[in-house]
Amino acid sequence: MNLATPEAWSAVQFEAQLRAQGAGYHIHHPFNVRLNAGHCRPEEIRCWVANRFYYQLCIPRKDAAIMANMPDREDRRLWVQRILDHDGSGDYSGSEAGGIEAWTRLAEAVGLSRQELQSLRHVVPGVRFACDAYLNFARQAPWQEAVCSSLTEMFAPQIHKDRLASWPLHYPWIEAEGLQYFRSRIPLASRDVEHGLRVTLTHFTTAAQQQRALEILRFKLDILWSMLDAIEKACRP
Numbered sequence: 667m668n669l670a671t672p673e674a675w676s677a678v679q680f681e682a683q684l685r686a687q688g689a690g691y692h693i694h695h696p697f698n699v700r701l702n703a704g705h706c707r708p709e710e711i712r713c714w715v716a717n718r719f720y721y722q723l724c725i726p727r728k729d730a731a732i733m734a735n736m737p738d739r740e741d742r743r744l745w746v747q748r749i750l751d752h753d754g755s756g757d758y759s760g761s762e763a764g765g766i767e768a769w770t771r772l773a774e775a776v777g778l779s780r781q782e783l784q785s786l787r788h789v790v791p792g793v794r795f796a797c798d799a800y801l802n803f804a805r806q807a808p809w810q811e812a813v814c815s816s817l818t819e820m821f822a823p824q825i826h827k828d829r830l831a832s833w834p835l836h837y838p839w840i841e842a843e844g845l846q847y848f849r850s851r852i853p854l855a856s857r858d859v860e861h862g863l864r865v866t867l868t869h870f871t872t873a874a875q876q877q878r879a880l881e882i883l884r885f886k887l888d889i890l891w892s893m894l895d896a897i898e899k900a901c902r903p
């Protein structure tokens with residue numbers, strides 16, 4: 667029996683292990699594959715947009731929960747930007763209107779009114795439970811673990827790029843302006859990941875901690891995956 671403590675990975679190896687979890691990203695979910703291949707009907711796209719809105723609403727709330735657990739001013743100064751990215755600042759028609767406003771414009775571009783979107787009446791229980799699980803994790807976990815859970819954003823630029831490349835071809839009825847949310851997230855996700863990785867690589871240093879980080883990332887991948895399971899079932903025409 668080998669009782670020796672397993673050796674920790676180097677930062678490079680650990681980051682590679684984190685990135686390898688991308689195999690479980692919802693980019694590979696059958697609903698996402700169908701959506702980006704142009705096989706969804708307008709009602710399905712509206713249903714996806716309406717359900718995903720609940721995730722959009724939860725993101726700045728979970729970021730506020732993480733920030734509340736950060737004792738260090740320097741960490742909060744960086745983190746507060748994530749809240750502003752989604753909630754926006756200043757005028758709702760200005761360039762700093764924020765991600766929730768941009769998602770609302772996406773909704774309008776696919777044929778959902780602002781009022782219908784904001785009523786949350788299309789949000790199904792499975793999506794609510796998945797998003798709430800993310801929010802509750804962020805409230806309760808040590809802040810470095812909650813930061814680690816945001817690292818699914820490593821894989822997000824590709825999913826946004828896929829939508830920008832394929833939607834105009836397959837869904838020309840959606841006004842191109844409506845896709846601005848996806849465009850805006852590409853640089854923001856990369857910036858978030860740079861910070862999130864810095865925290866994760868310096869906090870999870872033993873072999874056991876590194877395994878814990880992988881578990882956290884898989885938990886978050888499962889949240890995204892189960893959202894699409896629920897959406898796929900609810901949005902079937």
Ligand SMILES: O=C(O)c1cc(C(=O)O)c2c(n1)C(=O)C(=O)c1cc(C(=O)O)[nH]c1-2
Nearest residue numbers: 725765815816817818819821822825851890
């Ligand atoms: O469209 C997507 O597939 C997708 C996925 C994710 C993600 O990987 O969690 C995020 C986003 N978009 C996104 O737009 C976003 O702002 C975002 C923030 C976070 C996070 O965990 O803090 N994830 C994501």
